[in-house]
Structure formats: structure tokens, C-alpha cells
Amino acid sequence: MKRISYIFLVVALLGVSCKKDFLQRTPATAITGNDFFNTTADLETYTNGLYTQQLRAIWADVEAADKFSDNISIYTGSSEIDNLIRGGVTPGNTKGWDQGTWGMLRNINFMLDNVGKTTGDQVVINHYIGVARFFRANFYFNMVKRYGDVPWYSRVLGNKEEDMLQKAKDPRTAVMDSIMADLEYAAANVLPARTNNTYVTKWGALTLLARVALHEGTYRKYHNELGLESSAQTFLQRAVSASQEIMDNGGFQITGTGAAGYRALFESNDLSANKEVIFLQKNNKEQGIANNTHVVLDWQWALSSSLANEFLMTDGTPFTSQAGYETKTFVNLFTNRDPRLAETIMTPGFVTTPGGNPYLTRPNFGGYLQVKFYPRDPALRGGWVLNYTDLPIFRYAEVLLTNVEAKAESGTLNQGDIDATINKLRTRVGMPALDLAAANGTPDAYLAGKYPLVTGANKGVILEIRRERRVELACEGFRLDDLYRWKAGSLLAQNPGGMYVPALGGLDVTGDGVADIAILQSKDDESPIVGLPADVKEKIVKYYLSDGAFILSNGTSGTVMFAKDVAQPRNFVEPKYYYFPIPASQVMLSNKKLTQPAGWE
Template sequence: MKKITFKYISFIAGILVWFQFSCNKNVDLKPINEISDADYWKTAEQYKLAANEFYTYLISFAQVLYDPFAANTNAGSPHSDIRSDLVAQRNVFSNGTNPSVTTDGNWNSAYTRLRAINYLLSKDSADMSNTARSERLQYVAEAKFFRAYVYFDLLQQFGGVPVITRPLDINSPELQTPRGTREQVVDLIIKDLEEAIAFLPLESAINAANKGRISKGAAQAFLGRVTLYEGSWQKFRNGNAARYNALLDKSIAASDSVIASNQYQLFAPAALGDSALKYLFILEDEKSNPAGIGKSGNKEYILANRFSFSLRQIRQNVTHTWVNSALSKKFVDMFLAQDGLPVNKSSLFQGYAMTRSEFTNRDNRMRYTMMIDSNYYWDNENPGARSTWLGDAADIASSRGRHNAANGTGYQNQKWGTERRMNDNEEGYDWPVLRLAEVYLNYAEAIFERNGSISNADLDKSLNKVRNRVNKTMPKLSNELVTTNNLDMRTEIRRERTIELFLEGFRMDDLKRWKTAETEMPMDVLGVKWKGTRWESRWLVNGKAPYNLDANGNLIFEGSRQWAEKNYLLPIPTQQIQLNPNLTQNPGW
């Protein structure tokens, strides 16, 4: 484990996010990291300022849409969808060839963060009046949320890890502590979250100056995520049934609490119609959609990493990175037809013969997630950005022109791409750390995995709200639909999750907890059906197909992928094992 020698927490990072919260007069005093314990930890406002640093730990664009992996440090983005089977970008994680590493930046930063969090929590026993302690308990609860947040991130990457609950110095014996079990890590996460929930405010009780702080609903939603993750991880590895069923029960209860609170709602303004889900992800207070709706109109994000064009730009070239990025045929084929059936069962599916035919009569999320050959599109260029937002002649004249899909896999993404004129790297939309759609999907999956079935009433209460948000006429998922059409309920629940949460950092973690990565990840990454379609004459390279073809005439964008059992967890960095011989390596590494 990384040794940390500083005596006091540095709160400089917290000051960098000051704009998200109310101004604090302490910022005008001497630097926080120079204030001794004798001067500090006296007021709730000081605890609040200290907790501000933890908000910089939230996942964001850089950790999901990018993966700056360096082979010698393993400094990368473990939740990036680039590492999955749905995005066609070759890398050592997606093809199962990532090596053992000496050091790991994610491991190091996690324990640095835990040091800061544990330091604040250690001050909760300071001698203060009951009134003063009552006022600061919200920020102590925030610290417990973030300790759970950091440990869950470690669990997803490495499995059981050393459990440290107090700030250490260079002589602390805990520096030589062995790895805790998965059960110990998860139990601490649950304990922290349940204790935090008791003292966190409802979303409606958070005033405008403090919007963005952790709410009761955020901690409940996160508890629902954690317990679903670990419950399914244990279930699909033949773990203790009493243990994983208890975890699934907690997931159901936590998600249900969020749903029942009525504090949040799916983003579905009538003015945007079926395009609501497209514009949710690029919502800014500057005009970023045809209806001119700003961020105040978004009640779906339960917890967001907050950005702003004027105050805190994302500073990643999100639009140019992801508009036109290549997607796999596997993902594209997951979108249902409008009759609620998979393409291999639907009479509405128009086939692959033309470059646009497979988009006809499909789930509306498909055409707002992907780019369709020959459609007009906009981005942040000048010209190229929206002008009238009406789709009229003037708007089309300002577009980037008709899309040519003959590149990559033939399937391209448009999610996260702005249509508003701005310079590169200036996007200011928020990252959804937790949103209501995920809670609905977590609830449905936890119910099914706990009971082996799910009622139509529970589907309508949760998953169908997500499915039918922009598919008003599509049949709901129901037991009758599944039975009549010889479908599999688990497959359909997972399908909805994969489509809805695409490019939000869930896919790899889902494959791992379901223990299906060994099946899904070695599959060839395919592109469009080339043989016998319009693509065969349209897309040629030196008179031939741009890639090899499989037996069905589909382009093979990447083959020879692999996945070993060891890949379900990342290797413990060897330097940490040298520093602490009581650490053990993950199996296979």
C-alpha cells in the first residue's frame, strides 16, 4: 500500500470545485492545509469545506470515454466502455492481453483518497457541543458515502483489498495489513452507506446554493447499485445463497426507497419528443437543444459530476472523440423492433440489404444513439453547428452535411456529441454519476435475480418506464410477451440495461458480475453485413471488402480476442506486494 507521510489533509482540490456549492468565508483566510487542528474542526462550515475535496473523486468523462492506459503503470480507466465488446477500439483490455504491472495509479489514488476521508471521519469525535455536532453530521455522512464510493471502485477492480478505516502514518501497523475479503469490503461499504443515509437530506431539502451535494436518494441509489453488483457476482459464482439473497434484498429495498421518494423523474419533456434521451446527455444552460431547455429541467440525475461552459468546462474533446466513433454489430443488433421483439423474431425488421434499412421500425433510442447513413448531423464546428434548431433549410445548410457511414465498422455513435457552436474541449454538460433510469433497471434486475421471476406490476413500476420513455407505442416487457415469443426474461432485462446505459461506464463491470465476459469478450468485433448488401458496391478498398468477412458476410473489425479467468480482476501492482508482503496476488497473475 502507498505510504502517506503528510500530517494534514490538503483541501486545495476542494477549493477547485467551490462554484458547485455556496461560497465559504474560510477561503479568504490562510490556506486550509496550513491550518492546524487547534484552529480547525470547530464548525460545521469547516467540515463542509473539507468534504468539498471528495467531490473531485466522482467518476466523469475522462474515466469512461477515454482510457489513457500506460503499460508500465496501469494508469487507465477500468470502467471505460472502450474496454468492452460494444465499442470498436482495439486495446489490451478488450482483447484480454493486459499485463501484470509494477504500479497502478488507480490503486495509489484510492488509498490517498481514503487517507483524506478517514482523516475527516477521525475528527468526528472532537469535543464539540451536541448542537455543533448535529450541524456537521451531514458532512460526516458525505465522507462515509465517499469512503463507500472509493472502496466499491477498488472492489470492482481488484476484489478484496486492505480495509483501512483510520488515517495512517509511516509507523502504522496497518501498512502491513493483508487483503480483506470481498465480504469485509462490502460489509464496510454497506455500513457506511446505511449510516450516511440516516443523516443526508432529501433532494428537495437541498437549497439552490448547495445543489450537487450528496442527498439521501444518492446514497440509497448507490447502495442499490453496490448490493446488486455483489449479489449477482456471488450468485453467478455459486456463492452462499443466504449471502447473495440478502444482498439482493438490500438492493431491492434501496432502489425502491428512491422510487417511492418521488424526488426524481425521467427526463422526457414533451417539447423534445423522442429526442429527449439524446439531449439529456448534452444539456447545458446555454441553448443546447431545440426546446431551449436548461439543466434545471433535468430531474433525472440523482448525483452528477457538474460542469459548466462558463465556470468548469469538461476540457476533453468529447464531441470530436465520440461523434462517428465505431460501434459493434453486437450492440446494434440489441435494439428491439417497434413490436418489442428482437430483430431475429420481428416481422417489422427490414433487414440489412440497404445502408439504412436496419434502422427502420426500431427502438427510438437507436436513431438517437447512432448515426444513420445519409442523415444530416451537427457538431460544434463553424460551420457545422445548429442555426435555427428547426431542421429546416437554413439548419441543414449549417450542418456538417450528410453522414457517410462507410468507415470503421459502418456503425457510428452520436451520444455525447453536442450540436452547439463552441470550440473543442469547451463542453459543459454534466456527467451522470447516478440517474433514475439506472435505479429503475437495478430494481427490476434485483427482483428477477432474487426471485427467479418478476411480476408485470414490478416491470411497469421500473424497467418499462425506461423502455417506453421514448417508445410510446412499443409493447411493454411482460411475462406474456416473453412466453408468447419464446424470449428469456433475464436476457431482456439485461438488453434494456445495456442499451440505456451505453457509454456510461457499466458494460465491463456488468459482464464481470454476470460472469459472461468469458463468452462475450472473445467474440469477434463485427461490422455491417457487407456481402450481398448495398455495402458491397458502396464500400470497397482496392476493389475488396475493407476487412475480412465472417461466414454470414459481416465485416470482422477485430478477431483473435481472448479472455482468461484472471481477467475478471486486475492484478495487484507488484510494487505494493513488495512494500507489504502480506498482500497476495489475484489468481492467474
């Protein structure tokens, strides 16, 4: 099947636009309002196009994936979140809320407005209505996360409907109720299976429903400034029941064994039959469908010591409870650690080609380079946008973590729940089981310092659930949303760190005992490496503090930090930075009834 372009009606312009389809749908014809939506085949063609506009696998790009969260040490590209926490975002320069933002909603509502004339099997018709409502729910979920209150539109607006076009925002509570109604319809009507897992199914709808319910339940619980704490339990309970339905009836399971089993989820060329994948982005060399996942390694970003510190020791104890954990060098960081650490951050001696030379880490990026999603098989790496690994969009591990967190936050958790969720993830990689009584008996002090709002009888286990979620789902696009819903945005104000450097001079970063790189004050002072053998000095890669890209926390030793954080300090303004402003032009010119989110007035 070859690449094709879909043709969509763009309602606002009464024209058409083309979208490349990464899921390789088969088109029928140009879509117009007068002669389309007559058959279920029309609905199939139209909804196929909605996939390309909204849901994609999240794997590498920092803005899309970990969104410049505390999982990231440094990002050299352009990031809204980075700009936000340095005070650079204003209503005058922010983007969004324009034709491009609302076009997706218009496309969805256009179909829902016209589906009443479709003839055929009503079960199939309801299925496609459910798919459209699934995508509308996802659209509005992202809008609520970004702006809080937003205007809800359930139909396409014509040119003469000025009153509706100029409506004020609807309250968060009303919008979330409408989102949940869309998802409930989708979960009840989208069919359990289609040709393959590259389509939305009942289980995909339930996964999104559980994700949204957990997000809103915890957001209301911890964001007391909203005054919605009393309604949090309803959402948490729905997160439990939706995820439990998947666990009981979906036929999914945690797959693979050990580090290799975990790695296979992110670098396989065929996940079509994988029982852990609920919704998939399929890539295929023969069909010319590719991704760009090789750029996770040493392109524009690296991962943080904050992330690395939360991976447990292999005996199940916290790394941060080890004496001197802050001064563990790069070579020693991975000793006796959760195997998922080495599947997330590049280890000493890592090679990109079997039999090749070890890849050298870079201190000017912090030293913790990402390998999760990196195609280890060179045959799957063909260059820029020429990688052929399949990419999960929804996977079963998220469902398990949703289930256990929602139960813990709602106060219904027991050891059996932990065994059915977190401990399945730990068992895969050979990690010790989490014990409910032990976790609550002695909450981890390091995590408690990060999340001071966590209190109560389940404090210890909630902290451990947050650890497990961060570790298992690292680099998959969850971390920023998690910090926001837990009201832990202040962690974004902390300067991220990289690897520990004991002193200026040569450093072994491949594990063979020979210095591979050197950190020096300047090109004028190479005294720290004067005693190295000549052949070592000839090959060593040098980095200079005087270049200004990075610093060491203690001057000539310590954790790698970044000069940008000194020149442009980070700050997180509560509760203002939990939302983005609406562009001033939209407020002043397009709709004067719009008001800014809290703090942006």
C-alpha cells in the same frame, strides 16, 4: 463564480496537493490537521473537495465509460481491458495500488479521524460524515471490483503503524459488509436536499447503495467459485428496498417524450431542475466549466453490431428474430427500430450543423459512430474541452432498472413491478410494454445464447431486463461491470463487428440512394466502382482493405471486422480476468503479506 483550486492535506506526505473542482465549490482556506474541522463550515469545505477526486459523469472515454466492453467495435487508444483480453497484463506491468490509488482513502479517513472535535448542529455534522462515508464506500467498491479481497483501513495510519501498513487483505465479505455499513450511514444521515443536485443527497446515497447491493448480489449468485451464493439474497433484497425508497419518496420521474425526451438527458445545457437527474455534473459557459463530449463522434472508437442488434423493433419483437438481420445494411439498420438506437448510433443523413452536409460514417471504425452525448446544438460545442452540456452522474432510470432486476433475480417480480420500471422507460420512447408472462413463456434465443447461466422460471424476463439495461444505459459506463457481475466475461472474447457490407464497391451511407463511400481491395483495383457516374466518383471517399485496418468477414463481403483481432486474438480466462493483479512491486517490496487475486498467483 470562477474556477478555483482546492487545497487538501495529503496525509502520507504531510503536504498539500491541488485539485481543480468541476462542481465549482467555494473554498475556505488551507487545510491542516491542527486548526481545521472545528466547525460545520470546515466540514463543508473539506467534503466539497472530495467530489473532485472520485465521482464524475461518465460519458465518452472508453476506458472510463464502456471500458472496452462488447458495446465497442474498436478503440484506437490505450485500454487496460483490451490489453487484458489479449494477454498483455501481468503483475509486472500493471498499475495501481500506489500513492495515487490510496490517497483518496487517506483524505476521507483524515476527516473522519478529526470530526470528533467539530462543534455545531449534530444533524449537519452527521450529514458531512455521511458524505465522507459515501465516498469511502465508493472508493472501496471500485477496489473490490478490481481486486476482490483488499485490506480495509478505517483510519489514517501514522508512520509508526508498521503492522497495519503491512496487514494482509481482508476477505471480500468483510470489506463488502463495511462498504454497506458506510452506505447505510450515508443513506440515514445525508440530508435529502441541499442547494442543488450537484451535491450528494440522501437519494444519491440510496442510489449508490442500491447499485452496490445489486452488483454484489448478482456477483455472488453467478460466481459460484466464490461459494457465496447463499448470501446473495440479502444483497438483492437490499437493492430492492433501497431503490424502492427512492421510487416511493424521492420525487423523481422519467422525463420527456419520444426520442427528443431521451436525447435531452445527454445534450442539454441545463439539467438542474430535471426530475430524472439525481446527481449532476454541472457545466456552464459563463463560468468557464466545460466538458469534451463532442469527441464521442468519430474520434477514437465506434459502437458495435453486438450493441445495435439488441435494440428491439418498434413492434416490440427482437431485431435478431427478423429474417436476414445479419445482412441489413447501414441504411436499413434503423428502419422500424426502438428510437433509442438512433439516439445512440449515428443514423444515415446525420448532420452536425443544421443545413450542413451529412456526416459520413467510417467502415475502418466499424461504421456505427456514437452520437449519444454529442451536443447537437453548435452553440454548446466550442472545441476541445469547450462543450457546455450538463452531464448526469446518477439518473432515475438506473434506479428503476436496479429495482426490476433485483426483484427478478430474487424471485419476487410481478407485472406491476415491470409496469413501474421498464415500461416507464419504454413508454417515454413509444415502445410496447414488456409482458412478464410472454417474456418467460418464450425466452429470446439470441439473448439466451449470450447468457447461458440464466435459468429458472424468470429466465425470459431476466434476459429482457438485461436487454433493457444495455439499451437504456448504453455508453454510460455500466456494461463492463454488468458483464463481470453476471459472469459473462466470455463475451469480451468475441470479435466485435460493425456494419454489413454486401460487396466491394460504392455504398450509400446517407440514405439518398447515391454512393458516398467505397470499399475496395486496394488502390490498384478500382473496378468495383468503374460504372459509377463521374461526379459520384469524384466525391466518393475510398477505403482499402489492403491498408490492413479492417477486413470483411467473408473476404469481399460481410460484417466489418478488425485486423487487430486476427493478429492479437482475444481471450477471456475464467475466473482470472474478473480481477486485475496487484503490481508485483507492491507485493514484493511494500507488503509481503499481500496475495494476488485468483489466477494471478
